[in-house]
Amino acid sequence: MITLDLNDAVLTSERVARRLRSIADYMKYAGPLMKSIERRMEEGNRKGVLAGLDKDGNPAPPLTYRPIGTPVKLTVAQRLGQRPNLRRGKYFGGKGASLMTTEYRRLDGPRLAPRYQFSRSITNFATGSYELDDTSWGAVGGWIEVVSKTGYHFLPVHFKGLPLGRNGPSKRYDLRGVRPADKELIAGDIYRWAKLIIRERWDNPSHEYLGDL
Numbered sequence: 001m002i003t004l005d006l007n008d009a010v011l012t013s014e015r016v017a018r019r020l021r022s023i024a025d026y027m028k029y030a031g032p033l034m035k036s037i038e039r040r041m042e043e044g045n046r047k048g049v050l051a052g053l054d055k056d057g058n059p060a061p062p063l064t065y066r067p068i069g070t071p072v073k074l075t076v077a078q079r080l081g082q083r084p085n086l087r088r089g090k091y092f093g094g095k096g097a098s099l100m101t102t103e104y105r106r107l108d109g110p111r112l113a114p115r116y117q118f119s120r121s122i123t124n125f126a127t128g129s130y131e132l133d134d135t136s137w138g139a140v141g142g143w144i145e146v147v148s149k150t151g152y153h154f155l156p157v158h159f160k161g162l163p164l165g166r167n168g169p170s171k172r173y174d175l176r177g178v179r180p181a182d183k184e185l186i187a188g189d190i191y192r193w194a195k196l197i198i199r200e201r202w203d204n205p206s207h208e209y210l211g212d213l
Contacts, residue, residue: 013191020194023201030137033193034129037186041141044182045125045175046088050117052110055177060111071108078103079118089118091126093145111173112158120146121155121175 020026052060074084078099080092097120099107104114113119124146129139146155156162161172178186 016191016194016198019198019202023197025134026197026201027131027135027137029197029201030193031129033189034137034139036189036193037139038127038129038141040182040186040189041127041139041178042125044179044185045141046117046122048179048182049113049119049121049175050110053179054174055179057180060173061171063111066105066114067108068105072106074107074115074118078107078115082118086117089115089123091123091144092120093124093147095147095149095151097145098147098149112155112175 048054048057054060079089080097082089099114107114109116109119112121117123121143124144125141126144127139127141129137132138143155147153155175158170158172159174159176161170
C-alpha cells in the first residue's frame with residue numbers, strides 16, 4: 001500500500017505554509033487535491049510498470065523465461081474483449097483473468113505486465129483517499145484480486161523476492177511506492193493547491209502581500 005500524508009508537504013515555502021495554517025480548517029478543502037494525487041498515483045503506476053521501473057525508478061530484473069519463440073499479439077480473449085487502443089485496460093479480477101502458462105510465455109510485455117496495459121498490475125491498481133485528522137489527509141494505492149488460477153496472490157512474491165514454486169526465489173521487483181518523478185509532480189500539485197486556497201480563503205490580505213505567491 002502507498003500512503004501520502006499532506007503533513008509531509010507543509011510545502012517548500014515556510015511563508016506559504018504559515019499563511020495556509022492561518023486559514024481555519026484549511027484541510028477540509030483538500031478533497032479535490034487528494035483526487036488529483038490519486039490520479040497521479042494511478043498514472044504513475046501505469047507508466048512505471050510499462051517502462052519496467054520499480055518504486056524507486058530502478059529497472060526491473062531482466063526476463064529470462066519469456067517470450068519463448070516469436071512473440072504473439074494479444075488475442076481479444078487475452079484483452080478480455082477490450083479495445084486494443086485503450087491507454088489503460090479496465091479492471092478485471094479473480095481467477096478467470098489469469099493466463100495459461102503456454103499463453104503467458106509467448107507474450108513480450110514487461111515484467112509483471114505480459115499483456116501491457118491490460119495486465120492486472122495496471123488494471124487492478126486502485127486508489128483511495130481519506131481524512132486522517134484535522135490537519136492531514138492520506139492517499140493509498142494497492143492491487144485488488146491479482147491471483148493465479150488457483151487463487152494465489154502472487155504479486156507479494158515478486159515485491160519481496162520470495163520463493164516462487166519450484167523455481168526458487170523470484171527476482172525482487174517492488175512496485176509498492178510512489179516513484180521519484182511522481183513525488184515531484186505531487187509536490188507541485190500540493191504547492192499549487194496551497195496557493196489557490198490562500199488566494200480564495202485567506203481572510204487577512206492586509207497582513208502580507210499575496211501577489212508574489
